[in-house]
Amino acid sequence: MTExxxxxxxxxxxxxxxxxxxxxxxxLAAIADELASRPDVRFVVVHGAGSCGHPEAKRHHLDKGLNQNxxxxxxxxxxxxxxxxxAVIKALRARGVEAVGIHPLDACIANNGRLISFESGPVELLMQHGIVPVLHGDVVMDRKxxxxxVSGDQLIAALPxxxxxxxxxLATDVAGVLSDGDVVPVITPETADILDIRQSDNTDVTGGMKGKISELLxxxxxxxxxxxxxxxxxGDFLDGRDHGGTVVKGSHKQN
Structure with a gap:
């Protein structure tokens, strides 16, 4: 079965x-090379907003909701x-990866900051035909x-x-979840509360690493x-090798 x-x-x-x-x-070019070299894998890509979205959302106070101003x-x-x-799609297509963008503003509805509707049918069908859907953190309409x-991490939590x-x-700019400078190899609900997971110093309206871990748990x-x-x-992760990072698992009682 295709992975x-x-x-x-x-x-x-x-x-x-x-x-x-x-x-x-x-x-982006290096990432595209990795995905392009594995044509037998079905991929869905989700990317964060980084400096292309967080500053704008903060400036317009969209993390607080919508008003007349x-x-x-x-x-x-x-x-x-x-x-x-x-830009992400352009990089992928330049390496021969068939990719197309899916925008959460068009496909999702939230209520009080949480997704309640996600039209994922196109994502599934694109993957079945060997096309890579590329989603991203986005502003979405919210009933309340x-x-x-809606962060990319919330999209990840909704897709499976x-x-x-x-x-x-999840590919990041650090080796994994760090505690006192060392990578935490495994996080479970039992261990998450005792970890000192610091927020990013850069503008982030979606919760930073703490928000990420919450979604993944x-x-x-x-x-x-x-x-x-x-x-x-x-590449190590894609090939199933040791990636030197952190694995987020369910509670011990379920393992």
């Missing part, structure tokens, strides 16, 4: 998060992340707040219950493990 792998590219991987929407073209922020923020999505920001995903890997409790590793170890 289906979800690859999440952190915003700090595809952009310089300290700048204003500066795309890392060289890194910040309506323009929906277009401005979505346009920023859509441009980044275009008017609008909210809707389509078949065999493995999930919920996913693990439903039976889907995930791995967090440095982007330089993407």
């Amino acid at each position: 289906s792998i979800l690859v999440k590219l952190g915003g700090s991987v595809v952009t310089d998060k300290s700048g204003e929407c500066k795309v890392d073209e060289a890194r 910040n309506k323009a922020g929906i277009f401005i923020t979505h346009n920023a992340v859509r441009n980044l999505n275009d 707040r008017g609008a909210c920001i 219950s809707r389509i078949r995903i065999d493995r999930i890997g 919920a996913l693990a409790e439903e039976g889907t493990e995930s791995a967090i590793f440095h982007i330089s170890r993407l």
Whole structure:
């Protein structure tokens, strides 16, 4: 059976998060090479917004909801992340990977910041035909707040219950989840509370590493493990080798 792998590219991987929407073209090309070299794998790619979206969302206070004064922020923020999505797709297609963008603003509805509707049918069908859907963190309409920001990590948490995903890997700019400078090899609900997981110093309206771990733990409790590793170890993860990162698992009682 053809393996289906979800690859999440952190915003700090595809952009310089300290700048204003500066795309890392060289890194995108290297990522595209890795995916292109494995034509027998079905991929779905999700990427963060990085410096292309977080500053705009913060500037327009979309993390607080929609009001009469910040309506323009929906277009401005979505346009920023859509441009980044275009750059990711361009890099993939330049290496021969058939890829197409899926925008959560078009496909999702939230309620009080959490997804309640996700039209995932096109994602599943694209993968079945060997086309790589590329999703991203985005502004979406929210029944309670008017609008909210849905992170790439929340999309990751939503996908396995809707389509078949065999493995999930999150490529970041660090070696994994760190505690006192060392990689934590395994995180479970029992160990997560005692870890000192610090927030990013850069603008992030989706919760940083703490938000990421929260989403992944919920996913693990439903039976889907995930791995967090440095982007330089993407090939190791894709090939099932040791990636030197962190594995997020469900509670011990379920293992």
